[in-house]
Amino acid sequence: MGIFTESEEKSNEKIKKRGCRVCVAGGGTIGLPVATLISNAGFQTVIFDTNKRRVESINKAQVVFEYSNLLPKLIKTKKLRATLDFKKAMMGSDILVVCVPTQITKEKEVDLSKLMELVNLLESGMEEGLLISIESTVPIGTCKKIGLSIEKKSGFRLGRDFGISHVPERYNPVLPREKQVRVGFEEKTGNRFTLHKIPRVVGASDKKSLALTVKFYSSFIKAKIVPVSSLEIAEAVKITENIFRDVNIALVNELSKIYSSLGLDTFEIINGASSKPFAFLPHFPSLGVGGECIPVVPWFLIRQAEKIGLEPKLLKIAREINDSMPSYVADLLEKALKANGREIAGSNIVVLGLAYKANSSDVRLSPSLSLIEIIKKMGGKVRICDPLVEKVNPSFGLTSLEKAFQEADAVIMAVDHEVFRKKINLKKIKPQLRTPVIIDCKNFFRKEEAELLGFTYKGVGKPD
Structure with a gap:
């Protein structure tokens, strides 16, 4: 029994x-x-x-x-x-x-x-x-x-x-x-x-x-x-949690595109808005969302809603916006390289971070994977560096941090692992690069410092 x-x-x-x-x-x-x-x-x-x-x-x-x-x-x-x-x-x-x-x-x-x-x-x-x-x-x-x-x-x-x-x-x-x-x-x-x-x-x-x-x-x-x-309430709780994240991240990603075009820093705006002690929860723009929750679970409710004759427009738009971010970052990369007389085709592109989130080795549905695929289709030569993923799963064939920057034409900060903060120094990596371009998806580097060192800097949520 x-x-x-x-x-x-x-x-x-x-x-x-x-x-x-x-x-x-x-x-x-x-x-x-x-x-x-x-x-x-x-x-x-x-x-x-x-x-x-x-x-x-x-x-x-x-x-x-x-x-x-x-x-x-x-x-x-x-x-x-x-x-x-x-x-x-x-x-x-x-x-x-x-x-x-x-x-x-x-x-x-x-x-x-x-x-x-x-x-x-x-x-x-x-x-x-x-x-x-x-x-x-x-x-x-x-x-x-x-x-x-x-x-x-x-x-x-x-x-x-x-x-x-x-x-x-x-x-x-x-x-x-x-x-x-x-x-x-x-x-x-x-x-x-x-x-x-x-x-x-x-x-x-x-x-x-x-x-x-x-x-x-x-x-x-x-x-x-x-x-x-009920069981149904518990099921809906989880779905709501994931949709809340997806929609709010999509909102700041969409805002970041607008604010960047207006010459404004989205991160400074969000930090300012966070001073409001009620009715505001900060989210930050990035390369997109990954893992097997946020990019997946909203579709559970979208499909259920469609079957009963409803059109969940906001949910679909949020998915579309977040899925669009790797293409947006590829556009930033293309502009930065052109400013240095280069095209993506034939360029050596370093992607820092394969995991879907910081300080994790989980690569499931990582937006970095989508970005890498886009760059390769445009003719770019991609080197991927992620010490955490490499430690857990060496079969990915990643490039070590020590060798990643040699003759590179652009460095994309995709995932802000703590190990990157400890080991990456712009002054030290610049002489190793062929073309000094930084694409910052995580507000990781200081724009002013990078430009003072001679880098072409473009970042998600940063002034264009």
């Missing part, structure tokens, strides 16, 4: 005494940190993943991530392990935490194939009493459909024999001992948003699933757990 079909007193005691067995489906960017925290809290935990190399890396404690320091001990004491075998992973499990990726196709249609593959495995061999917590981001209504599908094919009754909750993932993936470059909300408040310090929202199929999930997550998340009235 699993935890869901036990009495309230017994199930609560089981969680309190860490008597539950937990399976985490998906050992990636979200699943591994979640599983590590659960295991570190005292629960026997097994990760199921279909990637053989990932499973081997986890079992050897060789994965570099935020909680790398906890992994060796948990693996050694057998409190945590990973496997390719779903049946073995689920054997005796009371709780299944689902952390598989959800995506979109090239046509921007919702792709839940990985999630549904897991559901198919679950339907064919689920034991009674299982509590299923879905962290994967999904369109509104998905969790309930999954529950009803399992109910139909397994013969178990949702809310009686098993339960489903939705705890949408919230994570700011960083590497160990990350230092933020920009002074932002984390520094101002003294909070570092590591996974166990981020409040979580919980929706569920029924009252018992809700209560159990809140109790379970409270055992390893040291922040507020916020219960909501």
Whole structure:
């Protein structure tokens, strides 16, 4: 008998005494940190993943991530392990935490194939009493459909024999001992948003699933757990969070194009506006957005809205603006090179930063990838330098920072890693360049200093 079909007193005691067995489906960017925290809290935990190399890396404690320091001990004491075998992973499990990726196709249609593959495995061999917590981001209504599908094919009754909750993932993936470059909300408040310090929202199929999930997550998340009235509300919370970011970033990216043309500094404007103590939340222009949340999740709601006859214009425009930024940066590059008598074709272009965000090694849907593709199509020769990505995944064939600038015709600061701030000095790199051009996507360099040294400087959000 699993935890869901036990009495309230017994199930609560089981969680309190860490008597539950937990399976985490998906050992990636979200699943591994979640599983590590659960295991570190005292629960026997097994990760199921279909990637053989990932499973081997986890079992050897060789994965570099935020909680790398906890992994060796948990693996050694057998409190945590990973496997390719779903049946073995689920054997005796009371709780299944689902952390598989959800995506979109090239046509921007919702792709839940990985999630549904897991559901198919679950339907064919689920034991009674299982509590299923879905962290994967999904369109509104998905969790309930999954529950009803399992109910139909397994013969178990949702809310009686098993339960489903939705705890949408919230994570700011960083590497160990990350230092933020920009002074932002984390520094101002003294909070570092590591996974166990981020409040979580919980929706569920029924009252018992809700209560159990809140109790379970409270055992390893040291922040507020916020219960909501339904699975659908929880699904919509996550979608709203991502759309909020996407729309606001698109707004400042659009403003930056206008302000630059007017000879104004967008960053100074935003810093000035930030002095207003209410009704303003600063966002900053950049090369665009990446990762598997912000560029993806808005399409979940866009497609749902279209199916019921609505036209979500703002959401679509925000996606269009943010996706346009790599082309905009390529235009800045073309203008700067022409000012020095060069074309992109045949020029050596250094792109600093392949990850989608600062101080991370995650390259998923990174706008740098789009920019690199555009430059290559225009005939440019691209060198990519990202020490964090290179450290975690040497197979990318990146150029080291020491060799990146030799005979280069332009340097594009795409991602403001802390390591760049520590090691890049404009005075020292200028003699190595063939053409002194800087394209700054992150307000990383001081425009006045760069121009005083003889660089042609163009930046996103900077005066044209």
